[in-house]
Amino acid sequence: MKKGLFIFLGSMTFALGTLGIFLPFLPTTVFYLLTGFFWLRSSDKLYQKFVQSDKYQRYVKSPIIEKKITNKGMIRMFLMIFIIFLIPGLLVDNTIMRISLAVVYICHVIGLTWYLRGKKARKFKSEKIGELD
Incomplete structure (x- = not known):
């Protein structure tokens, strides 16, 4: 039950984060961080695929983790x-x-x-x- 809920919430935050790329009032990075949080706790496969994606690399890893902005x-x-x-x-x-x-x-x-x-x-x-x- 908890795993399914986290997968659903991760999918919702992923969709909102992706919309945030095009809409300036939605914070892409925050939603992508939440996506990582939910998928890390629910599905290793989804989490690994997400962390290796170019969107995660561009909006989370490079500016926030590596501080390359x-x-x-x-x-x-x-x-x-x-x-x-x-x-x-x-x-x-x-x-x-x-x-x-x-x-x-x-x-x-x-x-x-x-x-x-x-x-x-x-x-x-x-x-x-x-x-x-």
Whole structure:
């Protein structure tokens, strides 16, 4: 029962993540991370196929795990986050909410810049083991 539920949820998050490639308001990376979480716990075959796919490599492994993101990619990411934060800021006439959105956006910019640019990528355990041989 649990395995079937996780396969279903993984499939749903995979579909939403794939839609997020084309729709800027859906976060592709977040949904792909959830897909990996669900499929890791339900089906090794689905998980391995997903992790080896070019979409996973492009949207999760390269920018998040290996921290290889271009300046253009960073600007695009921050622009999409800005647009998402701008929509409620324009629709709701509440000064406190607008200030809160601005503060959260600035925290995103600082935090993500620090995470993606401030530290070197960690090597995978398999790479470390390979170096010892």
